Amino acid sequence: MSSMNIPQSSYPRVVIIGGGFGGIALAKKLSKKEAQVVLLDKHNYHNFQPLLYQVSTGGLEPDSIAYPIRKVLQGYPNFFFRLAQVKEVKTDTKRIKTNIGEIFYDYLVVATGSETNFFGNKNIKAKGMAMKTIPQSLNLRSLILENFEQALLTDDLHERDALMNFVIVGGGPTGVELAGALAEIKKGILPKDYPDLDTRRAQINLVQGGDRILPAMSEKASEKAEKFLEELGVNVWKNIRVTDYDGKKVTTNTKTIFEAETLVWAAGVKAVGLKGLDVRELLSRDNRLKVNEFHQIVGLEDVFAIGDVAQMVTEEFPHGHPMMAQPAIQQGRNLGDNLVLLMDGKPMKPFVYKDKGSMATVGRNKAVVDLPKFRFQGVFAWFVWMFVHLYFLIGFRNRVVVFINWVYNYIRFDREARLIIRPFKKQNKVEKNTLMQD
Amino acid sequence: MSSMNIPQSSYPRVVIIGGGFGGIALAKKLSKKEAQVVLLDKHNYHNFQPLLYQVSTGGLEPDSIAYPIRKVLQGYPNFFFRLAQVKEVKTDTKRIKTNIGEIFYDYLVVATGSETNFFGNKNIKAKGMAMKTIPQSLNLRSLILENFEQALLTDDLHERDALMNFVIVGGGPTGVELAGALAEIKKGILPKDYPDLDTRRAQINLVQGGDRILPAMSEKASEKAEKFLEELGVNVWKNIRVTDYDGKKVTTNTKTIFEAETLVWAAGVKAVGLKGLDVRELLSRDNRLKVNEFHQIVGLEDVFAIGDVAQMVTEEFPHGHPMMAQPAIQQGRNLGDNLVLLMDGKPMKPFVYKDKGSMATVGRNKAVVDLPKFRFQGVFAWFVWMFVHLYFLIGFRNRVVVFINWVYNYIRFDREARLIIRPFKKQNKVEKNTLMQD
Incomplete structure (x- = not known):
């Protein structure tokens, strides 16, 4: 051995x-x-990153988009996994x-x-949220829910607004999909969960440095995605770069500032x-x-x-x-x-990338798809997006559970996985060491 | 206000x-x-404790057995929840x-x-695992998986056996159900996941202080549950009390000792x-x-x-x-x-408890049910157990997802939620503070 x-x-x-x-x-x-x-x-699992934003927004359980690595290659005698x-x-x-x-x-x-690439900005790294791993996605889920619980308690309107103000930095697929999902939560869930809070005041801001969102996709897709986001009530800010964040105030390279308790950094990897x-x-x-x-x-x-x-x-x-x-x-x-x-001592074949297209979803019935030969947006794009994501998800059980959740969420306008299993704020303030076991 | x-x-x-x-x-x-x-x-969620053992053993996702409290009472104007x-x-x-x-x-x-009641035993509280909350159940899931990953790495047969040795203290429903689930994992999953480890050496010990397991149920149920456990390969120890645990060695009030890296305390609340x-x-x-x-x-x-x-x-x-x-x-x-x-100033009605019976499941097709008028064990009992648990689970989506998981696990002899999302051992040794965000 x-x-x-x-x-x-x-x-x-x-x-x-x-x-x-x-x-x-x-x-x-x-x-x-x-x-x-x-x-x-x-980690002992493979993690389906394209759906992390649905974990953050309570639409899916984390276990449904992860898969034990040992299971993927079960039964192959020459395969060894080590954690x-x-x-x-x-x-x-x-x-x-x-x-x-x-x-x-x-x-x-x-x-x-x-x-996540914070481009050397230590403040944003320390105070902002990233969403590249399952634990990070769960932290974001906790923080969003904790902020609303806290917003209920304050009479200071200024503070309450900041708790309900979300700044998402980066207009790529991650930022767009997260902004859309938050907007749907604002519309469908918050008024029912927090009837004694004026959740209409909640703001979802998507901040993009360039002059269009989804810059890697076609102009038509960018345009349509922006329209979809606006229909959902997301504030789309273009040509603005976030420069700093102290946990309360987001400063930019323009005069625009945001007072927000939540900043999600999706602006680079x-x-x-x-x-x-x-x-x-x-x-x-x-x-x-x-x-x-x-x-x-x-x-x-x-x-x-x-x-x-x-x-x-x-x-x-x-x-x-x-x-x-x-x-x-x-x-x-x-x-x-x-x-x-x-x-075998034979010559290797150079890699040729086959572009199968790209896609992003904004909300129910709202997605944009760029295929090499076709481009389309809307309901059909949304179904294609779902089908493709289910197809690439590893594991039959995961596919079924994700599918069931999507059907349920679609019919009920709901997202039930909104549990604060690991309190994020507390953990990062007072009770850092004890809370994980509680 | x-x-x-x-x-x-x-x-x-x-x-x-x-x-x-x-x-x-x-x-x-x-x-x-x-x-x-x-x-x-x-917590902001209601937690269906009877199924926690299935979270610990990878059969169910934690989110499926929890439900947002706000959602339970959504729409009632006089209801207020506060975290x-x-x-x-x-x-x-x-x-x-x-x-x-x-x-x-x-x-x-x-x-x-x-x-969990450790009856004042500080060592067991510090080194043993409890399973009364969702985070505790996830910690146990992590520990079990981490132990097998570690068992792979050692050439010391003694140490390897201890890593694969499980001592469950307490022969009530929790202990019995956990022991049965672990035995099924040993049989169905470990040989496939760890082909280079002799997982037949894994031992599952259920230690009961009294002279029968499931003491709150009928003698017939106790007898049958013990038989089921033995069929699954669980070592059932009766009339033995665990007295101490140093993280490696379990001592009892008899000469029996266990060398085990995992002790689950289900012996009292x-x-x-x-x-x-x-x-x-x-x-x-x-x-x-x-x-x-x-x-x-x-x-x-x-x-x-x-x-x-x-x-x-x-x-x-x-x-x-x-x-x-x-x-x-x-x-x-x-x-x-x-x-x-x-x-209303009217006299109250005294509480009268209607005993609807009790039940416990040991494994696939193996359960025991005591109804006030009937007692039965085996396949039918197992179906009744599943039906009753689905019925009392809160939330339609949870029921569907749990049902799908059970069908899948039954057909495939599998449990896929075996992810180490929060490493337990590491967290409790070296990197306590950093791992939650990683």
Whole structure:
């Protein structure tokens, strides 16, 4: 037995760091091949990030959009999962240091994904909310609900408004979808839950630095999404950059300020780096690892990167592929095929990204879809959005439960998963250490 | 506006502390009457405790067995919920002190329920796991999964066995149901999830102080439940009391010891007391408030207690009614009617408990049911158990989601909600403060 109790094998060992879309797609490709696959992740589950905003807004349970990694690759004899935090990669000796020991690799694939990028703004990082992981999404859910409970208690109108004022920074899909969901909660749930509070005063502000929301989509989609948001009562602010936040006041590069107890930062992501691969020449501006058309990290033949953490510069994508699920999945599959070719001594096939389009949902019957050949918005787009998300969700049970929830929420105009299971405010103020067990 | 921003009303104010089975049943009864109802709870959700063990064992998501309290009583104009922790009750001035301010009551109903009783054993409290709340159940789920991940890593057979050794103390329904569920996981899931671990060595021990498990049920039920547990491979230990636990070794009042990294304490509950009502004469041995046949706390005409926290001594129940959902629900309803009579100046009706029977489930197709007139065990009992639990679960969506999960788990011999969302071990060792947000 080698370190981490992974048995010696006559097959070459492929170590994958990260069980996101890319890592899982790759592991599946390799699962029946002549390779020993070791997947490392600090969580024991794969997390379907595109639906995190529905967890934050009480529409879905967190367990429905997560899936045990062990279960994805159950039954494959050459597959090994280890719950581990990677500390360092040593490319000279082909070893990885983790919190549970060291491991040797023949081929290493970095699929660590991305995290929220606050662009160095410490105040926003400290006082704002991010929404890139399940615990973060649950924290946001708690905070939103706690704010309304607190708004009930104060007679200070100024304070009450600030508690019901939401500033979402970033007009990409995450910001748009969260703003839309909050607007629906404001309309459908708050008046019933808080009849003694004038919830019409609740404000949802979406702040976008550029001149249109959903800038990665077509202009038609941006336009329509903005119209949908306005119909729902969201205040869309364009050409404004948020510059600072002290937990109460949001300042911008213009005269506009917001007094808000909740700021959600969805304005940027950066790749999750690894010690040992943090050489300046390897990294792009947003911390991504520069790779060639075979996903090989520049200068390293047996180390690869896929998904959000990889930057493959092409004519069409001079800054790398979009940091989304689709490129990660396609890259994982391509690399799976290529690793088999490489082990057989055959030439690898360069990666070609097939753009399957992109989409975002704003609210019930309101979505925008850009396919390579068609663009459409509205009810049909909304059904397509739901179908595609159910299709890519891992696990039959998850699909059924999510589907049931969506049907229920649609018919009842409701979102029932609005529980403060882990109080966020309290935890971050007085009772930090005790509350988790209570 | 009075304190806590609850408007003045011409109706008398009934303050209910606790949104469990009793508190909710009472609030529902009063919701359309001429009374202002204020419900205080430290959580914003009602929690269906009988199914907590399924959360701990990955069979159900926590959100499916919880329900927003505001939603239960949505639409009733005289109902007010406040998320509050009660600090003290002042019966002389009829005021309640909470973390969000003071409030006056005309009638006070204490429905604070019960918590785990470690009978003063500090070591067991510190090192053992309880399972009375949703966060506790999630902690147990994390710990079980973390133990198996850790068992994979060690070559020390002794340590590995301890990580896979489970000691459940207490042979009541909670202990029996948890032991049965763990045994099913051992059989159906562990071999697939951990093919490189000899999971047959995992041991599930149920330790009961008395001479039979399920002592509150019929002897036939006890006998059959024990047989079911043994079929599933659970080691049932009777006439043994656990005396101490240092986190590694479980000592008992006999020569038997267990080396186990997991001890679940399900051997007792005690009422949750309140400052101001903690007079020795008012309290029973297990901290319950002594009440008369109208649920009035002895010596206090306008203060009532229902559910686990109340002890109404009758001929049939010399130590009070069982601390379970049924008595709490019936007491809540009875008190609701009585408060209306009291406000109208009419005589109240004494509480008469209708025993609807009790039941426990051990595993698939294996349950025991004692009805007042029938007793049965096995497949039919199991269906009855499921039907009754679905019936009493609050919320249509919850029922559908729980039902879907049960069907899925039954057909697939699976439990998919096995995610370590909040690592328990780590949190309690090195990284206590940071992990909740990660």
